[in-house]
Amino acid sequence: LEAGETPPLFFSMVRTDYNRPHPGRLSRGSRIVSYLEWFLRALVLVPVTLLPIINPLSTAPVFVATAGANRAVARRLARQVAINSWFVLVVSMLIGTYVLAFFGVSLPVVRIGGGLLVASTAWRLLHHTEDDDVHAVAVEKAATLSDAEIVQRSFFPITFPLTTGPGTIAASIALGAQIPSEPTLFVLGVLVAVCGAALVSLALYLIFGNSAAVMARLGRIGTLVMVRLMAFILLCIGIQIMWTGWAELNGLD
Secondary structure, three states, rough: OOOOOOOOOOHHHHOOOOOHHHHHHHHHHHHHHHHHHHHHHHHHHHHHHHHHHHHHHOOOHHHHHHHHHHHHHHHHHHHHHHHOOOOOOHHHHHHHHHHHHHHOOOOOHHHHHHHHHHHHHHHOOOOOOOOOEEEHHHHHHHHHHHHHHHHHHHHHHHHHHHHHHHHHHHHHHHHHHOOOOOOOHOOOOOOOOHHHHHHHHHHHOOOHHOOOHHHHHHHHHHHHHHHHHHHHHHHHHHHHHHHHHHHOOOOOO
């Protein structure tokens, strides 16, 4: 940063003393150390900000119902969900603001649409029964899923909207919108987005990959209770996301 220059909000979230006038007079070695310190702090900020919003534990029952009891399929599906989530997060942080501006879509509208998807998925889970023919066929064929079928099932609804839903996308866009245009800081911001999304995806892979074992320990009744409870929470989250978007559109507190 130049002397006296006020840092962007994204940088001030990580370090609050960058608006002091001394950075412009730092030696080259001190600048490198300063940039490295910021990079590490910003890198930690990305998963710390996004993982609580994603809340992968709430998606675990849906993941297990999709993958079935086959652990190999669960690992493959978890890997694909992690890859899908990485792409969604990186695209949201780097070009999300430009895409929304191009189509004339505001963040409140994204929240309303995403909230509807989350609420509808939760509603189906609440009324789901083990005798559901569609679910029975899905579980029966889970062991023989091809790579193409895993890719297809991994995106909707697990990746979107349950994992990287409107709240996560909105938070990612908000982080990416603060990346400055100054060349050095822009490159660092891109690296933070790419590496931070990779850390989030790794956490998702570990959680989803072992979710079947967790569900097995809970047992049939425990899993049923957890599915219903998480479905109700997802329904509330979907309604809350829609209300937040509606309130923003109408200027409500």
